[in-house]
Amino acid sequence: MVDRIEDLYAVIPAGGVGSRLWPLSRADAPKFLHDLTGSGHSLLRDTWDRLEPLTGPDRIAVVTGRAHRAAVEEQLPGVPDRNVFLESEPRDSAAAIGLAAAILHRREPDVIIGSFAADHVIRVLPVFHWAVQQAVTIAREGLICTIGITPTEPSVGFGYIKKSAMLSIDGAPEGALVERFVEKPDLDTAKQYLESRDYLWNAGMFISRADVLLAEIEANNPELHAGLIELAEAWDDRDRRGPVVDRVWPKLPKIAIDYVVAEPAAEKGRLAVVPGHFDWDDVGDFASLAKLNSHGRKNDLAILGENARILSDAASGIVVSHTQRVISLIGVKDIVVVDTPDALLVTTSEHAQRVKGVVDALKLTGRGDVL
Amino acid sequence: MVDRIEDLYAVIPAGGVGSRLWPLSRADAPKFLHDLTGSGHSLLRDTWDRLEPLTGPDRIAVVTGRAHRAAVEEQLPGVPDRNVFLESEPRDSAAAIGLAAAILHRREPDVIIGSFAADHVIRVLPVFHWAVQQAVTIAREGLICTIGITPTEPSVGFGYIKKSAMLSIDGAPEGALVERFVEKPDLDTAKQYLESRDYLWNAGMFISRADVLLAEIEANNPELHAGLIELAEAWDDRDRRGPVVDRVWPKLPKIAIDYVVAEPAAEKGRLAVVPGHFDWDDVGDFASLAKLNSHGRKNDLAILGENARILSDAASGIVVSHTQRVISLIGVKDIVVVDTPDALLVTTSEHAQRVKGVVDALKLTGRGDVL
Known part of the structure; x- marks a missing residue:
């Protein structure tokens, strides 16, 4: 104490x-x-x-x-x-x-x-x-x-x-x-x-x-x-x-x-x-989130989401499951998949910093409903 | 005629x-x-x-x-x-x-x-x-x-x-x-x-x-x-x-x-x-489907789905959108994303043949509801 x-x-x-x-x-x-x-x-x-x-x-x-x-x-x-x-x-x-x-x-x-x-x-x-x-x-x-x-x-x-x-x-x-x-x-x-x-x-x-x-x-x-x-x-x-x-x-x-x-x-x-x-x-992006949740194990797939139903084959990276859907990942390395009811993101750790650009683009194109 | x-x-x-x-x-x-x-x-x-x-x-x-x-x-x-x-x-x-x-x-x-x-x-x-x-x-x-x-x-x-x-x-x-x-x-x-x-x-x-x-x-x-x-x-x-x-x-x-x-x-x-x-x-797999729909253009992202809301940045491959969700793809090459209401598939053209294995696994694990 x-x-x-x-x-x-x-x-x-x-x-x-x-x-x-x-x-x-x-x-x-x-x-x-x-x-x-x-x-x-x-x-x-x-x-x-x-x-x-x-x-x-x-x-x-x-x-x-x-x-x-x-x-x-x-x-x-x-x-x-x-x-x-x-x-x-x-x-x-x-x-x-x-x-x-x-x-x-x-x-x-x-x-x-x-x-x-x-x-x-x-x-x-x-x-x-x-x-x-x-x-x-x-x-x-x-x-x-x-x-x-x-x-x-x-x-x-x-x-x-x-x-x-x-x-x-x-x-x-x-x-x-x-x-x-x-x-x-x-x-x-x-x-x-x-x-x-x-x-x-x-x-x-x-x-x-x-x-x-x-x-x-x-x-x-x-x-x-x-x-x-x-x-x-x-x-x-x-x-x-x-x-x-x-x-x-x-x-x-x-x-x-x-x-x-x-x-x-x-x-x-x-x-x-x-x-x-x-x-x-500071969990600044999904690459950081993946690292945090894989506990340093390189070829792991980190899974976030209480009711995740994931089926993976030779996949690594992170999947965030906020729906009830079955998510199947095959042969994708360092992948980032974020599955929510109204929006889906698929990228890689390498490109995780570019997610902010998508958010900006969604604002500009009038699709702020998913932000 | x-x-x-x-x-x-x-x-x-x-x-x-x-x-x-x-x-x-x-x-x-x-x-x-x-x-x-x-x-x-x-x-x-x-x-x-x-x-x-x-x-x-x-x-x-x-x-x-x-x-x-x-x-x-x-x-x-x-x-x-x-x-x-x-x-x-x-x-x-x-x-x-x-x-x-x-x-x-x-x-x-x-x-x-x-x-x-x-x-x-x-x-x-x-x-x-x-x-x-x-x-x-x-x-x-x-x-x-x-x-x-x-x-x-x-x-x-x-x-x-x-x-x-x-x-x-x-x-x-x-x-x-x-x-x-x-x-x-x-x-x-x-x-x-x-x-x-x-x-x-x-x-x-x-x-x-x-x-x-x-x-x-x-x-x-x-x-x-x-x-x-x-x-x-x-x-x-x-x-x-x-x-x-x-x-x-x-x-x-x-x-x-x-x-x-x-x-x-x-x-x-x-x-x-x-x-x-x-x-x-014969459109045997998603690699074939991607090829068919990209009209041979190599770095293209083929999009299937009437109401697809896709935002892509340096992405190629194929995305099939059977939901109303916004799908954002960043920096993923030869990707295959198939988005349906109850199941999501993320793989690459190279691994497209392995999708059948997922179907078999879903059958075996009692998740036939999404087949």
């Missing part, structure tokens, strides 16, 4: 649809509501279960779209009503995480918030918890801290965080300053990163005192900050919240937290990183 | 399910009821339309299973009731064609019957008609005549007919005796066959005087012959047919016409062949 961290509040932004996982992920059934690991639970629920030992059930907040309220509450029966922050429309991650920071800071001025995506997969929990404990220790010192994943291969699918000097803060022996963020590299560069041991995968986790985070937002985007403060002041007043949300939220700048908080803080030497030595995946 | 052949009766055995075209072809929707060429008509109807100019609508008989009666009559509104010969259960091709021969011989002792599969594709009709005309001319001389397709490539998917001496019969300048039948060859042998010009593809077409065909059956399988004669005697008597069919048909020897008629006749020098210089395909 891990000890609770009394001043920590976990924030789970549950927003992205996961277009590259279409037709499994949809506007009305986004990635975080799916069981992508065969755990029997949605990614959102798995995220909750990872955080709850650190915070207790009353100190986890979820930021999600109004359309997903019922699904989120069904997945997380323990979440207090007042900790579900509903967006009337998507305004990107700075608004979502900033809203949580502003509300929680108003409720509890010294609170430390940790933001963890609702749709990532993490295994080996004690190692995850140890990383969070170190990050909180660093955050208490007034730095913003991220957790960067120790690379296990030269991935070209993730962004990287370059470490600089070690911090030597008591209770956070692995903490270091962040020199800079780097975009997804090519394979040769990724290999150099892996060898150098100075680069970690950017998993988008941020741990910070709420006031520090808000100050960073204020410094870099005063308009966004002002809106968030106005929202937070009205939020816990049942009569005032609605009108303020309707007026303020739709006008908030739409921007990722990386640009408003992480990168500027890194430039100023105010961003720290703790390495996470745990298994992590 | 081609001249009618007054003494010819066409027989269309409409029996086989076409297992290698599962899940498109089913027990209740066999291959011959599908439009596999995009002609807008079923293969059965196309077969009728090819024969009708030679015989007129009143001289075409169809031998089919009781379960297909309604579908056959819907496809062929011009077929006289008395020319639909219903099998109470499948007894293979010798029984099916033999039954037609026996009934028609009883109705018209000098009749010549020509048997043409219900599920083959033939193009360039005047050339087909010319081949039939020659075959009938030869049949009138008391020989059994087949039409062998002039090979256009070294196919390993068809059986072959080896020609011997030319016949020099007036009106059938291309007729020759058949030396023997040969099974599907390997590629080297097929190449030799193609070069030699002595080998034709066996398309299973037989043209013969009914009495000659029946004599051949009698000589090689007296039991089958006796049963057919008994059936034929009772057939056109409304009261007698039912009980005789119930008693005799289920006990008829189950054997292909090749073994009871074609091969023995060839051995005795009683089998002739006329070369057919027309486009022909």
Whole structure:
């Protein structure tokens, strides 16, 4: 059992649809509501279960779209009503995480918030918890801290965080300053990163005192900050919240937290990183999903779907079965088959990144009914 | 316009399910009821339309299973009731064609019957008609005549007919005796066959005087012959047919016409062949179906299905859409996707022959509901 961290509040932004996982992920059934690991639970629920030992059930907040309220509450029966922050429309991650920071800071001025995506997969929990404990220790010192994943291969699918000097803060022996963020590299560069041991995968986790985070937002985007403060002041007043949300939220700048908080803080030497030595995946596409579910066995066919009726002969890859249909796969290697009631996808691991293009094409050609 | 052949009766055995075209072809929707060429008509109807100019609508008989009666009559509104010969259960091709021969011989002792599969594709009709005309001319001389397709490539998917001496019969300048039948060859042998010009593809077409065909059956399988004669005697008597069919048909020897008629006749020098210089395909599997529908264009995606909603990106092969679903194909080459309400098949042209194995496996595992 891990000890609770009394001043920590976990924030789970549950927003992205996961277009590259279409037709499994949809506007009305986004990635975080799916069981992508065969755990029997949605990614959102798995995220909750990872955080709850650190915070207790009353100190986890979820930021999600109004359309997903019922699904989120069904997945997380323990979440207090007042900790579900509903967006009337998507305004990107700075608004979502900033809203949580502003509300929680108003409720509890010294609170430390940790933001963890609702749709990532993490295994080996004690190692995850140890990383969070170190990050909180660093955050208490007034730095913003991220957790960067120790690379296990030269991935070209993730962004990287370059470490600089070690911090030597008591209770956070692995903490270091962040020199800079780097975009997804090519394979040769990724290999150099892996060898150098100075680069970690950017998993988008941020741990910070709420006031520090808000100050960073204020410094870099005063308009966004002002809106968030106005929202937070009205939020816990049942009569005032609605009108303020309707007026303020739709006008908030739409921007990722990386640009408003992480990168500027890194430039100023105010961003720290703790390495996470745990298994992590953002399940960005079906190739990643196939890998995750084949447990590394190369010629396997991973099968997702409770009532899957699959007949395969010399097939490998992944099949997602969300219908009752018999699916027969013969002699197809590294295949991706996603079978849903109104849409079917057939591709290969190699082309999994191109699924987003299909989603865009469907939008353009007026077939949004299946998105 | 081609001249009618007054003494010819066409027989269309409409029996086989076409297992290698599962899940498109089913027990209740066999291959011959599908439009596999995009002609807008079923293969059965196309077969009728090819024969009708030679015989007129009143001289075409169809031998089919009781379960297909309604579908056959819907496809062929011009077929006289008395020319639909219903099998109470499948007894293979010798029984099916033999039954037609026996009934028609009883109705018209000098009749010549020509048997043409219900599920083959033939193009360039005047050339087909010319081949039939020659075959009938030869049949009138008391020989059994087949039409062998002039090979256009070294196919390993068809059986072959080896020609011997030319016949020099007036009106059938291309007729020759058949030396023997040969099974599907390997590629080297097929190449030799193609070069030699002595080998034709066996398309299973037989043209013969009914009495000659029946004599051949009698000589090689007296039991089958006796049963057919008994059936034929009772057939056109409304009261007698039912009980005789119930008693005799289920006990008829189950054997292909090749073994009871074609091969023995060839051995005795009683089998002739006329070369057919027309486009022909038995559409034996999805590779063949893909080829047929791509019109030889190699990187094309052939699409079958009236309401197909296909979105493809760098995909080739064939997709058969029998649902309303959006089907998205990305980066899959020579793919075969067959989408039906209760079963989905994903394979490649290369593995198309293995579809039959899936059908067998489904039978064995008690999933016959989708067959």
